[in-house]
Amino acid sequence: xRIGDTLLVALQGDLDDTTVIRIEEQLTREIAHTSATxxxxxxxxxxxxxxxxARVLARIVAMVRLLGAQAAVVGIQxxxxxxxxxxGVPMGHLDTALNAEQGLALLxxxxxxxxxxxxx
Amino acid sequence: xxxxxxxxxxTDAFEIAHEADLIRVRKVLRAEAEAAGLNxxxxxxxxxxxxxxxxNILNYATGRRGRIRVEQVYRAGRRGVRATFADDGPxxxxxxxxxxxxxxxxxxxxxxxxxxxxxxxDMTLTSAAGSGTTVVxxxxxx
Numbered sequence: 001x002r003i004g005d006t007l008l009v010a011l012q013g014d015l016d017d018t019t020v021i022r023i024e025e026q027l028t029r030e031i032a033h034t035s036a037t038x039x040x041x042x043x044x045x046x047x048x049x050x051x052x053x054a055r056v057l058a059r060i061v062a063m064v065r066l067l068g069a070q071a072a073v074v075g076i077q078x079x080x081x082x083x084x085x086x087x088g089v090p091m092g093h094l095d096t097a098l099n100a101e102q103g104l105a106l107l108x109x110x111x112x113x114x115x116x117x118x119x120x
Numbered sequence: 121x122x123x124x125x126x127x128x129x130x131t132d133a134f135e136i137a138h139e140a141d142l143i144r145v146r147k148v149l150r151a152e153a154e155a156a157g158l159n160x161x162x163x164x165x166x167x168x169x170x171x172x173x174x175x176n177i178l179n180y181a182t183g184r185r186g187r188i189r190v191e192q193v194y195r196a197g198r199r200g201v202r203a204t205f206a207d208d209g210p211x212x213x214x215x216x217x218x219x220x221x222x223x224x225x226x227x228x229x230x231x232x233x234x235x236x237x238x239x240x241x242d243m244t245l246t247s248a249a250g251s252g253t254t255v256v257x258x259x260x261x262x
Contacts, residue, residue: 014147016142017142018139048164048171050171050175078161079165080164082161083164083165083168087236087238088235
């Protein structure tokens, strides 16, 4: 799904590792081949995010940035967030938002910062 | 933990040998967590810990296979879920190191074992070089 220049990707179901890797490749290709400047990865329908899935999510965000766009993970379920923190997955560098709407606002802010607009 | 009485309820036991088994492990743990009355956060922690341990088997065990057994347990009026993960080696030479954050023999984050331990109420690891590894985790109802 696309909102303006932003791709909105909703992950759902129980993901095995191969599926996660396939999604990673798809999303990276999609950012490269479209003019999208942002990507929101909605994980609100994932009831389990283990260290592997979390690592790939962080990797997707890093790759999207390398391709010149911005990405954020939105909708992490509270139980999943608590679990990830205790598991010790370093996700502090990841841009996240509560839901897609706030995610769009976050991407706007990130783009703004990127262009240096508004800086003294 | 030897004082826990397993119920007469049929236990879930199956082999972990393929990636699809990761999903089966999560599904079985979710069902058992619900049966034991674990709340959503505790269920999520148990399932995630199980997912880490099942992946350990797929990544490190000889033949990339092992076994899981999941059972309901009772202690002092509380219900819980116990899951036993076993494989046939190569075993872990330094168990203490393997339980330390950041320790990895594979260049991964090394979060698997120490991370799983933080997510459950009890985790015991039995291993010897060459004779396989058994990890038992327990999560109790609050």
